[in-house]
Amino acid sequence: MRLLTHNMLSSNIKGVTNGFPLRIEAEKVVEKQVDLNIDFLKNMFAKIEWRALVSAARTMGYSELPEEVEPSKLDSEEFLQKFHHALLELHLEEGALVCPETGRRFPVSKGIPNMLLHEDEV
């Protein structure tokens, strides 16, 4: 699971008011090289919750992202490389995503988060 996906996922448990972002427990992280596409990055930038991405990347062992960023940074190749790397090249293979309100763990195995809710959570 890439951080792109992590930035989209939210805890869906009944009664939870803000299930985003899910906290990451990283047991195994893998880096996979992917071609950079500036248009995609610029398109996604507006949708990304930046703080969540920075924090998630740090948990995965990558601390190069700036805490704050203005849109003008998108013209910087150096920034785009870091943004790209964090968003698309870091994969959580084993670990868990944790609901920020309930602490409920959604296990991640072989890169796939299990987001299935139990009957009493729906």
Add this chain to the structure above:
Amino acid sequence: MVLIKLLALRLELLALRLELLALPQDDVPRLLLDIGCGSGLSGETLSDSGHHWIGSDISQSMLDVVLENEVKGDLFLGDMGQGLGLRSGVIDGAISISDIQWLCNADKSSHNPRLRLKAFSGSLYRCLARGAKAAFHMYPENLDQRELRQ
């Protein structure tokens, strides 16, 4: 032979769905959602079209097949009838070539098809970006299911 025809049909349906999404023809990769992505066949086509995608399926064994095929999309195990669990306005388009009528099946006594359909459609609507579209088909099994869809 039948299997190949079925495959071809599915790919055609997928192509149709992609068209229905009416994504801008600007070569900008989008973030798409493949609901009930199953074996990853449809997702592969999304990747070939240059898009990033997230796939969800309720079946671990299906997703295991996808893993074997090393698809480029991210997958998560999920039940669409529980809600998609995605943030608002982040998806540029959603497709499904699986059969959404599964939502209408109340396999467990605790399932309420109406609530499940509502959870699915509500969460789908929310996660779509402005102007984004969802394209899927549904074959109602009976009159009750058709009413549910409306």
